[in-house]
Amino acid sequence: MEKSKKSTKRLAAAKELNKVVGEYYLECAAAKEQGKPVGWMPPMNGAIELFYAMDLQPVFPENWSPVCAAFGLTPKNFEVSEGMGYSRDLCGYLRNIVGYVNGPMTDPAIPLGGLPAPDLLISPGGGCVPVMKIFHALERRFPEAKVFKADLPQVALEEIAPHHIDYAIQEMQRLITFLEEATGRKLDQDRLQEVAALSDQACALWDEIMSYRRSIPAPFSAAEIGIMFVMVTRQGTRQAIDFLIKARDEIKERAESGTGVIENEKLRLFWDNIPLWYNMGLFNYFEKANAVVVAETYSAAWSIRLDPADPLKALALKSLMSYPLVSCVSIEKRKEMVLKACRDYAIDGVVFHRNKSCVPISLGQMDIRKALEDELGIPSVIFDADHMDARNFSTAQFQVRIDAFLEMLAERKGQTFKT
Ligand code: SF4
Numbered sequence: 001m002e003k004s005k006k007s008t009k010r011l012a013a014a015k016e017l018n019k020v021v022g023e024y025y026l027e028c029a030a031a032k033e034q035g036k037p038v039g040w041m042p043p044m045n046g047a048i049e050l051f052y053a054m055d056l057q058p059v060f061p062e063n064w065s066p067v068c069a070a071f072g073l074t075p076k077n078f079e080v081s082e083g084m085g086y087s088r089d090l091c092g093y094l095r096n097i098v099g100y101v102n103g104p105m106t107d108p109a110i111p112l113g114g115l116p117a118p119d120l121l122i123s124p125g126g127g128c129v130p131v132m133k134i135f136h137a138l139e140r141r142f143p144e145a146k147v148f149k150a151d152l153p154q155v156a157l158e159e160i161a162p163h164h165i166d167y168a169i170q171e172m173q174r175l176i177t178f179l180e181e182a183t184g185r186k187l188d189q190d191r192l193q194e195v196a197a198l199s200d201q202a203c204a205l206w207d208e209i210m211s212y213r214r215s216i217p218a219p220f221s222a223a224e225i226g227i228m229f230v231m232v233t234r235q236g237t238r239q240a241i242d243f244l245i246k247a248r249d250e251i252k253e254r255a256e257s258g259t260g261v262i263e264n265e266k267l268r269l270f271w272d273n274i275p276l277w278y279n280m281g282l283f284n285y286f287e288k289a290n291a292v293v294v295a296e297t298y299s300a301a302w303s304i305r306l307d308p309a310d311p312l313k314a315l316a317l318k319s320l321m322s323y324p325l326v327s328c329v330s331i332e333k334r335k336e337m338v339l340k341a342c343r344d345y346a347i348d349g350v351v352f353h354r355n356k357s358c359v360p361i362s363l364g365q366m367d368i369r370k371a372l373e374d375e376l377g378i379p380s381v382i383f384d385a386d387h388m389d390a391r392n393f394s395t396a397q398f399q400v401r402i403d404a405f406l407e408m409l410a411e412r413k414g415q416t417f418k419t
Pocket residue numbers: 091092093094128129130131327357358359360361
């Protein structure tokens with residue numbers, strides 16, 4: 001296996017994604033020229049819907065980081081941020097984006113036109129500490145940008161109480177006032193309802209798409225999970241719906257006709273934690289044992305629904321719920337979700353990516369591992385890596401560990417396995 005390898009795409013939708021990604025970043029770059037205010041924000045909160053409802057341009061520095069990894073820009077960005085004193089132990093998204101904005105951002109040769117400078121910086125809180133720190137660093141880099149800060153609580157899903165929701169609604173209202181004053185644009189309530197309805201439809205399509213992966217054989221694997229791009233950057237738009245409908249139709253047809261992502265599926269795997277964005281080809285590595293990664297932690301972030309009749313409450317709930325759905329804000333809840341996915345998707349084994357640069361999602365893996373063994377008898381393997389920094393990943397160690405794991409899983413099912 002090459003050190004860095006793109007994943008093999010089998011879905012037409014996954015291949016079309018390059019076009020969708022290109023169009024989004026061209027739109028971001030064009031926004032400046034069109035006089036459309038540009039706001040940078042973390043993903044997984046209700047600010048995106050407000051932006052689309054007010055015809056503002058949302059930009060996601062965290063989403064730009066996987067793009068940098070795919071284009072091989074990350075080492076340069078790390079060099080810049082480490083030169084500024086940012087430790088290699090910090091989140092790779094943080095180090096990448098700090099390096100990018102203080103380094104190659106102004107290079108005209110940056111792929112996809114790069115990111116336009118922000119007019120607005122939106123930091124809603126509620127995520128992890130590094131994500132807040134990214135925005136502190138951005139405030140220093142772009143002192144002319146108008147800054148909105150909220151302080152949403154990080155609260156476990158099962159502990160979200162009416163006072164948390166009331167508080168989050170107030171913060172959404174404060175964000176609307178800020179955006180109206182900063183941009184001179186008024187929020188149209190009917191348009192907000194429309195956008196919330198589109199956002200809800202995207203979530204419903206997402207859940208439907210994921211449900212087809214329960215089919216045996218699975219119609220697509222984690223190697224094609226890049227389709228999640230539209231959930232991160234386009235939620236609340238017609239473009240997201242059009243893309244997801246096409247993807248859904250293709251995946252449904254494959255599921256109904258019994259067409260698997262590989263010809264001879266024998267083992268079904270769950271992937272915990274963020275993918276290695278610089279080496280998505282790892283998801284294909286399992287295929288030598290006819291194994292497919294059919295479910296993963298990250299997909300859960302979009303498994304929420306939004307009530308368009310009460311869009312402010314819907315966006316407030318989304319802001320409170322999305323991040324805890326994938327992180328260890330509640331280890332009990334995450335454990336429950338992984339175990340449920342393992343039952344629903346008929347998982348044979350779990351691959352834990354112990355992510356050096358993301359503690360919030362790596363916490364609790366030992367507890368989940370034990371519960372998998374004790375309650376479901378499902379074995380798992382742990383390997384050490386980093387979602388952004390290839391220097392913290394050893395291909396040789398990964399292969400040795402995964403080969404032994406696949407061999408053991410194959411033996412349990414009475415299959416033969418050849419390395
Ligand atoms: S959740 Fe993890 S990857 Fe995401 S910003 Fe926080 S530390 Fe980084």
